[in-house]
Amino acid sequence: MNLEQIGLLRCPRCRGALEGAGAPLEGVSCSCCGKEYRIERRALRLAGSAGDYTESFGRQWNRYDVARPAEDAAVFRVKTGVSALALAGQRVLDAGCGGGRYARLAAESGAHVIGIDLSRAVDKAAELCAPYPQALIVQADLLNLPVAQGAFDLVYSIGVLHHTPAPRVAFAQIARCVKPGGRLSVWLYRKNTPPQEWINSALRHLAGRLPPRVLENLCAGLAVLGGVPVLNKTLNKIVNFSNHPDWTLRVCDNFDWYAPPFQSHHTVDELKSWFHEEGFADIEELAPEKSGSVYDWAHHHNLIIGGGVNVTGARR
Ligand SMILES: C[S@@+](CC[C@H](N)C(=O)[O-])C[C@H]1O[C@@H](n2cnc3c(N)ncnc32)[C@H](O)[C@@H]1O
Structure with missing residues (x-):
């Protein structure tokens, strides 16, 4: 855990700067309101409570080992539009890092990465990123994002905002962290045809x-x-x-x-309009990782359940 990265964080209560305490670092405190936050199992805890709506994510990411380095690198390139290898020395924010498979990849490539997640998936992410001192895992809420404005070269969020109760609010929060000229890449679930949406809502209602x-x-x-x-x-x-x-x-x-209580589905136009509204340029839809004539047809007709809308843009 390094102090330079702590300097990019803000107190979720009053937005004051955070300072490290103890050597080795045991926690941080707010230089403004004095509130103290603990470091536990290598992750800094700025938010999160047992039984909140992200409970199922804490369970799944700690239970299943899903990091597959070669596949993760390919998915990362497709879903961010950037090769992890190009991130050496850059400041990167993984907004909703889950068990840390992409934060690990960015850190391995030499990025100074902060991975944020509200659930106890941060336990797994911190374990996965432990070999990389330039990775910092923080348990925090994207809806009250405790990081400095305009601090990151790349912010990405893969499969996250649609699991919050307010995806548009979360989008605005992560968008403001991108520095001018920096990049934001977001992947969300795609809205399917109405019959698919009805069946899915009914099944998820029962599953819940x-x-x-x-x-x-x-x-x-x-x-x-x-x-x-x-x-x-x-x-x-x-x-x-x-x-x-x-x-x-x-x-x-x-x-x-x-399992997750919140799951919203979106269109490409909707996601592009969010980028426009937050002052981004060079807004581009990213193509899915799979392709082929049947797959492409099904994708463009919104038939692939769990398929994505994936957009990237540069901050003006
Ligand atoms: C489907 S997982 C994706 C994880 C990771 N991006 C990946 O692809 O492996 C969604 C993650 O969003 C996190 N999440 C949901 N709402 C959040 C919020 N308000 N703040 C931070 N993280 C949140 C969940 O805890 C979960 O780990």
């Missing part, structure tokens, strides 16, 4: 009433379906389940879909 252990077993059942050829490319256009080749990722993806 199940105890997590029961839901996990159902997600494992869906992961079995995800390995069945033909079915795993057709049936999942009606009922969503992952067809990732890796079993652990399939179960985790399924839980990630059905």
Whole structure:
């Protein structure tokens, strides 16, 4: 944990600057209101409480080991529009870092990365990033983002804002952290056709009433379906389940879909308009990682459940 990065953080209560205390660092305190914040299991805790709406994420990211370095590097390039290798020495904010697979990648490439997440997924992220002293993992709320304005060369948020109760507010919060000339890349769930949306809302409503252990077993059942050829490319256009080749990722993806209380779906025009409204230029839609004539057709007709809208832009 380094003090330079602590200098980019702000007190979530009064926006005062934070100062490190103790050697080795045991916590930080606000130079303005005096509030103290602890460092626990290598993550700085500025927010988060047991039982909040991100509980399921704490469970899934600590339970499933999903870091796959080669795949993570490819996904990162597609979803941010930037190769991690180009980030050496840059200030990077991972807004909603989950278990830290992309923060780890950025740090490994030499970026000075701050990974923020509201859930106890930060425990896993801090463990994954432990070998990289230039990575700082912080448990904090994107809806009250405790970081300095205009401080980052790159801010990215992969699959996060649609899980907050106020995605547009969270977008504005992360957008203001980008420095002039810096880049913001955001990936959100895509709005599907109305019948798909209705079926999904009904299924998620039912899933949300199940105890997590029961839901996990159902997600494992869906992961079995995800390995069945033909079915795993057709049936999942009606009922969503992952067809990732890796079993652990399939179960985790399924839980990630059905467990969280908030899940909103968006259009490309909507996300682009947010970039415009926050003063970004060079706004560009990023293409998905998969391609092929059938896939492209299904993507453009909004038929892929769990597909994304992915936009990047540069701050004026
Ligand atoms: C689907 S996960 C994505 C994690 C990571 N970006 C990845 O792709 O591996 C969404 C994450 O958003 C976090 N999240 C949801 N609401 C948040 C908020 N208000 N502030 C910070 N993180 C939040 C959750 O805790 C969760 O870890």
